Amino acid sequence: MQVRKWLVCPGRADIVRLMTNLDQDICYQALKTKDARFDGRFFTAVTSTGVFCRTICPATVPKRANCVFYPSAAAAMNAGYRPCLRCRPETAPGSPAWKGVSTTVNRALKLINEGALDEGGVEELASRLGIGERYLRRLFLDHLGASPKAVAQTRRLLFAKKLVTESHLPLTEIAFAAGFGSIRRFNDAFVKLYKRAPRDLRRETLTEVPANEGTISLKLSYRPPYDWDRIIGFLAARAITGLEAVSDGRYHRAIQLEEKTGLVSVKHDPQRHQLIAEFSLPDITLLRPAIDRIRRLFDLDTDIGEITSQLGKDPHLSPLIKAYPGLRVPGAWDLFELSVRAVLGQQITVAAAATFAKRIVSHFGTSLDIGDRHGITHTFPSPEILAKADLTSIGLTQRRSDTINGLARAFAEDQLKLEEAGDLADIHDRLCQLKGIGPWTAQYIALRALKEPDAFPESDLGLIRAIPNGEERICPKDLLAMAENWRPWRAYAAQLLWSADPGGPELKKNRTSGQTDKNDEG
Structure with missing residues (x-):
């Protein structure tokens, strides 16, 4: 050939x-x-x-x-x-999301995974990102070596191949789950690439026993090392009862996509450098975006070796990298959900914030009719519901309730358009326009929900406590100046410092998780 x-x-x-x-x-x-x-x-x-x-x-x-x-x-x-x-x-793990200006590329890939190019065009995708079509094409060539349409077609085919060889789903369902408009288009593209029909390839490769009835089990690879214990500990300390749970080393949660609900459970397979995710979904077309969200939640596409090679040059971070090899930055399932969590976490303990989040879910979330599944009973309420909710009824102050109501209205009316933001500063400015949201909250949302690798909430008390400074605490201004040496991966430096915080939630449940910035009301 x-x-x-x-x-x-x-x-x-x-x-x-x-x-x-x-x-x-x-x-x-x-x-x-x-x-x-x-x-x-x-x-x-x-x-x-x-x-x-x-x-x-x-x-x-x-x-x-x-x-x-x-x-x-x-x-x-x-x-x-x-x-x-x-x-x-x-x-294979995805391309690193922190190369130069490729934050825009990363957002574009997220939208492509959600089907942005299955029906729409590149011009529409560029518009959603707030950039020109020509510039988007150039970014893709610079960082991925292919056009957006070529990347979308490749992802469809590779995702379809993954389902063919790892699941017992009918081929018709696989075609639609991967974003092909018809089984004929799927078969033609598959044969052209692999020189054999999907049915023949499945016969040659699929040997594993099917997952539990009604579920789809898939393997999600990462680049080692990976500190699963710290990641699962971080999520467990912040788990919202009724919405998510951590038990027997596994993470479980209710998920909602396109107003349809399901469940996902995730466990670690360290020998094969992968997580195994088991999905229960009402619609197979939700599988691709669900996988993308799980990869972001567990930060599976990070090239941790490249990051730690630079951060390891700093005397404050070097011992932490040795102590916590493979530590990642946990993401979020949903941008709005994490934004509400961030507001709840202003100036109170992790445990207290989780308690308020539990009340929000139980009072305003949608009840699930799934039986006893790891204590999961509800989905997180929508922006439309929380925009009108009286949150003082669950014990929040009027000021905090007003902040969440305003945040929810901004999401319900699509005012923020955070995924169209040009950079971290733009994200910060858009969020800080809302009453009750200041720099700490904006940076925390950017760090976890938007996966901005350079986000850094310098006023966070946990970060301040983690830096030795004699008998006095380092001030946020000095911490921010110190963090200049950690660019463009200050988010990963923050995660290392949180792990070293002597009052952290994994070590002490009454840790004050919030910030010291007075612009964050609470």
Whole structure:
């Protein structure tokens, strides 16, 4: 098979520049080690076979002369290569979300995963991001080596391949879950790429016993190391009774997408560097966005080695990185839900905030008719409900109740448009326009719900306590100046400091979780 080599492709100056930046010789050295920490950072295309692989592929390492390296699976497929059936590129962790200006790309990928290009076009996607179509295309070429449409098509195919080989779902359901408009389009695209029909590939590869009846169990890979115990401890300390639970080392929660409800349970498989997520969903088309949200919640696509190599140069953070290898920044299932949690956490303990959140869910959430499933009974209430709710009835102060009502109205009326924000400063400014929301709350929402890697709530008491400063506490201004050395990964520095906080929730339940900034009312 004659495969076009991307480096010499005429008329593609942007791609040539990208591939120059992706050092081919360094990639080959990483390939030879089969180190899982490089999994998903680049893909190896083999010109002699026409196949592209992950760095951990068990096949014999090809000769250097036969290798071309690409920054994404979409770029490799766009160049004419097909995915390896042994190492399964569809199971690799996603591209890092913190490369330069690629926060916009990360938001675009999130929207693509939710089906933005299944029916709409690139121009509409760019408009939702608040940028021009031409600039969006250029960002995708710079960071992923392929156009938005090529990335969307690649994700559809790789996701479909994952369901074919990991689930017993009917092929018709897989076609629609992956975003194909018809079974014919799905079959045609699949055969063109894999040179065999989905049914034949399933017969060759699917050997595992089906998951529990009515559930879909999928494997979600990450780059090691991964500190599961700290992540699950962080979520357990903040779990909202009735909505989510942590038991026997597993995380469970009710989920809601497009006004449809379901359940998800997640456990850790450290030997294979993956989480196993079990979904119970009423509509198979919700599966793809549900997986994307779980990956963000557990921060599975972070290249933690790259981050810690820089943060480890700081004398305050170096011992913490050694103490907590693989520590990630927990995300959030839903932007609005996390925003309400952040307001509840202003200047009170983690336990108290969780108690108020429990009351909000039990009083205003939607009851689930699912029987006894890990104590999960409700979904989180919608912005429309909380915009009108009398939250003083559950013990909140009038001021805090007014803040949440105003926040809910802003979401219900789509005033904030946070996912269209240009950068962290823009997110901060949009949130701080709301009464009762100041810098701490805005930064915390950006850090967890929007996955901004450089968000940093410098007035957080836990961060201040974690920095030794003699008999006095360091002031927020000095902490912010110190954090300049941690850019662009201050969010990960914050997570390390929270873990080292002597009053943290994993060590002491009455930790004051809030901030000292007076602009955050509470």
